[in-house]
Amino acid sequence: MFLSQKKYAMELRDRAHMASCNLTRTxxxxxxxxxxxxxxxxxxxxYCSLEGGLQYLTFTRPDISYAVQQACLYMHDPRERYFSALKRILRYVRGTLDCGLQLYASYTSSLVAYSDAHWALCPTTRRSSSVAETAWLYNLIRELHMPLLSATLVYSDNVSAIYLTVNPIQHRRTKHIEIDIHFVSDTVARGQVRAFHVPSRY
Incomplete structure (x- = not known):
C-alpha cells in the first residue's frame, strides 16, 4: 500500500504562493x-497555517519531520528566519511531490530504534535530542494485539548511556537522571529492551 498526500502538498504549496519557486534538495x-x-x-x-499544514503532511512524509519540528520550536514568537525555513521545506516538498510511504506486509514482529547522542544540539536551551519512544511504541504494538516476539533493539552511539542501562549502581554524576535510569534499567531487566553500541558514522 502506498500512502501519499500529493494533492494536499500541492494545495499547501499554492497557499504559500510558491507554485513556481526554485527547488531544493534538502x-x-x-x-x-x-x-x-x-x-x-x-x-x-x-505562517501558522503553513506550519500546521506541514505538520499534517508529515503523516506521509517522515523525511520532513525533523525540519518541520525545528521550525515549530518558537511558535509562540516566530521570526522571519523561521518563515524562511518553512519556505525551504516547501521548496523541497515541491520537488518531491511523488514521495510518500510505501507499506509492505511483514511477518517480522520486532522493533528496532536508533538513538544519536546530539550533545547540546539546541542552540538556545542546550538540550540534547535522542530517541525516547520505544516504550510507548512497545505498548502501542501490544494494544494493537501484535505481540513482539523479541526485545526491542536500541542502537546508540553513546557508550555511557548503554552502560547505565545494565549498571544498577548510581553515581553523583547521574543523580539528576536517576528516575529515568531506573525506568530504562527496569525495561532492560524485563527483557523488553536490549541496548547495543553503533558508531556515530552509521
Missing part, C-alpha cells in the same frame, strides 16, 4: 541553526 539547511532572534513575522496567520 528540507533543512545544515549549515545554520535556527535561533530566537531576528525580525518578527509580518504575516503570522499565513
Amino acid at each position: 528540507p533543512v539547511d545544515t549549515e545554520s541553526k535556527l535561533e530566537a532572534d531576528g525580525d518578527p513575522i509580518s504575516d503570522l496567520t499565513l
Whole structure:
C-alpha cells in the first residue's frame, strides 16, 4: 500500500504562493541553526497555517519531520528566519511531490530504534535530542494485539548511556537522571529492551 498526500502538498504549496519557486534538495539547511532572534513575522496567520499544514503532511512524509519540528520550536514568537525555513521545506516538498510511504506486509514482529547522542544540539536551551519512544511504541504494538516476539533493539552511539542501562549502581554524576535510569534499567531487566553500541558514522 502506498500512502501519499500529493494533492494536499500541492494545495499547501499554492497557499504559500510558491507554485513556481526554485527547488531544493534538502528540507533543512545544515549549515545554520535556527535561533530566537531576528525580525518578527509580518504575516503570522499565513505562517501558522503553513506550519500546521506541514505538520499534517508529515503523516506521509517522515523525511520532513525533523525540519518541520525545528521550525515549530518558537511558535509562540516566530521570526522571519523561521518563515524562511518553512519556505525551504516547501521548496523541497515541491520537488518531491511523488514521495510518500510505501507499506509492505511483514511477518517480522520486532522493533528496532536508533538513538544519536546530539550533545547540546539546541542552540538556545542546550538540550540534547535522542530517541525516547520505544516504550510507548512497545505498548502501542501490544494494544494493537501484535505481540513482539523479541526485545526491542536500541542502537546508540553513546557508550555511557548503554552502560547505565545494565549498571544498577548510581553515581553523583547521574543523580539528576536517576528516575529515568531506573525506568530504562527496569525495561532492560524485563527483557523488553536490549541496548547495543553503533558508531556515530552509521
